[in-house]
Amino acid sequence: xEPTMDAWAVTRPGPIExxxxxxxxxxxxxxxxxxxxxxVLACAVCRTDLHLAEGDLAxxxxxxxxxxxxxxxxxxxxxxxxxxxPGDRVGVAWPASTCGVCAYRRRGDENLCPYSTYTGWDxxxxxxxxxxxxxxxxxxxxxxxxxxxxxxxxxxxxxxxRALQRAEPPERxxxxxxxxxxxxxxxxxxxxxxxxxxxxxxxxxEAREPALELxxxxxxxxxxxxxxxxxxxxxxxxxxxxxxxxxxxLDRGGTLAIAGIHLTDIPSLDYRRDLFQERSxxxxxxxxxxxxxxxxxxxxxxxxxxxxxxxxxDAADRALADLAADRVRGAAVLLP
Numbered sequence: 001x002e003p004t005m006d007a008w009a010v011t012r013p014g015p016i017e018x019x020x021x022x023x024x025x026x027x028x029x030x031x032x033x034x035x036x037x038x039x040v041l042a043c044a045v046c047r048t049d050l051h052l053a054e055g056d057l058a059x060x061x062x063x064x065x066x067x068x069x070x071x072x073x074x075x076x077x078x079x080x081x082x083x084x085x086p087g088d089r090v091g092v093a094w095p096a097s098t099c100g101v102c103a104y105r106r107r108g109d110e111n112l113c114p115y116s117t118y119t120g121w122d123x124x125x126x127x128x129x130x131x132x133x134x135x136x137x138x139x140x141x142x143x144x145x146x147x148x149x150x151x152x153x154x155x156x157x158x159x160x161x162r163a164l165q166r167a168e169p170p171e172r173x174x175x176x177x178x179x180x181x182x183x184x185x186x187x188x189x190x191x192x193x194x195x196x197x198x199x200x201x202x203x204x205x206e207a208r209e210p211a212l213e214l215x216x217x218x219x220x221x222x223x224x225x226x227x228x229x230x231x232x233x234x235x236x237x238x239x240x241x242x243x244x245x246x247x248x249x250l251d252r253g254g255t256l257a258i259a260g261i262h263l264t265d266i267p268s269l270d271y272r273r274d275l276f277q278e279r280s281x282x283x284x285x286x287x288x289x290x291x292x293x294x295x296x297x298x299x300x301x302x303x304x305x306x307x308x309x310x311x312x313x314d315a316a317d318r319a320l321a322d323l324a325a326d327r328v329r330g331a332a333v334l335l336p
Contacts, residue, residue, distance in 0.1 A: 003028045007128035008316040009063040013055035016324045020053040021127075021317045024063070029124070029132040031078040036135050038092065042147035043126030044069035044182070044308075045319045045332035046155050047238065048094070051262045052121060053320055056238075060122050067126030067334070068094040068119040069154040071147040075130070083135045091139040092126065093154040094118050095286055111286040118286070127316050127334065139292055149306035152182050152331035153299055154292070160187030160234070161295035162287045163259035167232040169196055176200075176230035178222060178246050179237030180207040182331035183259060186304055187234065188216055190295075193302045199226040201246075202237070204326050214305065225249055234259055240266040243281070244274050252277040259284050308333045 004025050011022040031037045049066040051057040070092035074084050084090060098105055098113040105113050119125045119133060141150060160183040169175050172195040177184045180202040188198050192215050200211040200219040208219035218227050222242060229251035235242055235258045243266045246256050256279070269275060307330025311319040319332040 005129040006313070007065045007124070009065050010053050010059060011063055013053060013059055016050070016054055016321050019317065020055070021066075021320055026065070026124075026128065028130050031076055031081075031132045033078045033080045034134050034136055035078045035132045036074045036081060036084055036090070036138070037076040037130060037132050038070065038072035038090065039075050039130055040070055040072050040126050040128060040336065042071045042151040043067040043334045044151035044154070044156065045311075045316075045323060045334060047181070047323065048155075048261050049120065049127075050320055050323050051238070054324075056262045057121070064121065065124035065128050065131070066120040067128070068092070068121075069151045069156065070119075070126035070131065071141060071151045071154075072126070072131075077135070081135050084138070084140075089141045089143055091141045091150070091154045092119055092131065092133045093137070093139065093158065093292060094120070095137055095289065096123055097134055097137060108288070108290070111288050116286070129336065137289065139296060148308050148310055148333050148335065151333050152186070152306055152308060153296065153304075156182035156331055157186045157299065157304070158287050158292045158295050159183055159259055159284065160236075161190060161298070162291045163187065163234045163257045163284045164190060165291075166255075166257040166282050166284050167234050168255050169194075169232040172196065173231035174199070174228060174251075176226050176233035176246065176249055177216075178202070178233065178235045178242050180204065180211050180219070181236060181328070184234070184236045185210065185214065185307055185330055188214055189304050190298065190302075192216070199228075199230060201226065206326075206329065210307065210329065230254060233257070236260065238262050238264060240264040243267075244269055247274040247279055247281065250279045253279070255280040255282060257282045257284055261286075307331065310335050
């Protein structure tokens with residue numbers, strides 16, 4: 001009889017209170033080609049998983065298993081694998097594959113590949129006991145790193161790191177962060193380590209104290225003006241209404257980067273008030289493997305305080321509901 005496993009799948013995308021995430025039994029996946037079969041040790045819960053469950057991010061296949069911040073252990077491997085062996089500890093992240101030949105890939109922008117696929121969207125992810133993934137898109141992880149606090153680094157950390165580069169903060173500049181969840185609390189630490197002044201604007205009163213504890217210079221309401229003009233900003237909250245607010249807070253020549261894959265509608269912008277004086281608005285689209293390597297190297301040299309709220313595997317639906325209601329401090333992480 002074919003072995004089976006427990007998993008959570010998005011069966012009926014819709015508001016989280018309607019129960020779009022369902023406990024299911026699936027066959028244990030078998031690796032092919034360059035794939036590894038991986039036992040999941042921990043999987044962080046990303047807001048992208050919530051967007052998929054609620055239908056903000058259109059499912060690309062029925063019954064997708066979410067989860068793309070996986071710390072796992074290789075169990076078996078496909079016939080073409082060369083990089084890892086059974087027993088190795090690995091990290092599986094959001095990018096799952098690219099075509100490898102398009103112009104974007106050749107110029108180093110593999111995140112813009114029109115044929116790219118993603119873990120927990122195009123293929124089943126880590127809200128399961130096992131998954132398969134292409135070893136060429138994995139990251140080696142040392143045994144010394146705790147699974148619970150390492151899992152959030154694989155997306156929340158990496159995408160925040162890329163967003164910080166896209167925001168182009170000047171040396172020892174002033175950075176504004178809109179929203180302060182799993183990604184922002186890591187990005188703030190990177191910016192602080194680089195000498196930036198960091199101001200946090202968030203609707204969550206519970207998040208303001210942790211922001212100050214990490215060394216941020218102020219923490220106020222989402223629509224409040226920062227205490228000084230900011231030279232760059234990152235919008236983590238998926239709220240389009242905050243775009244003009246953040247643009248108006250920028251100093252001349254400043255840049256706002258939008259970090260999320262989903263954003264509600266942006267209201268009309270007033271050119272003179274919101275964009276004039278060479279203010280820039282930029283999006284962030286996934287990340288490259290180079291980004292991930294650079295961030296993980298940075299994290300190894302500058303240990304980060306990772307705030308993680310663990311959830312048992314059986315409570316994946318509750319973890320998503322808590323994330324939707326801003327009840328999670330830092331990152332929610334599913335544990336077996």
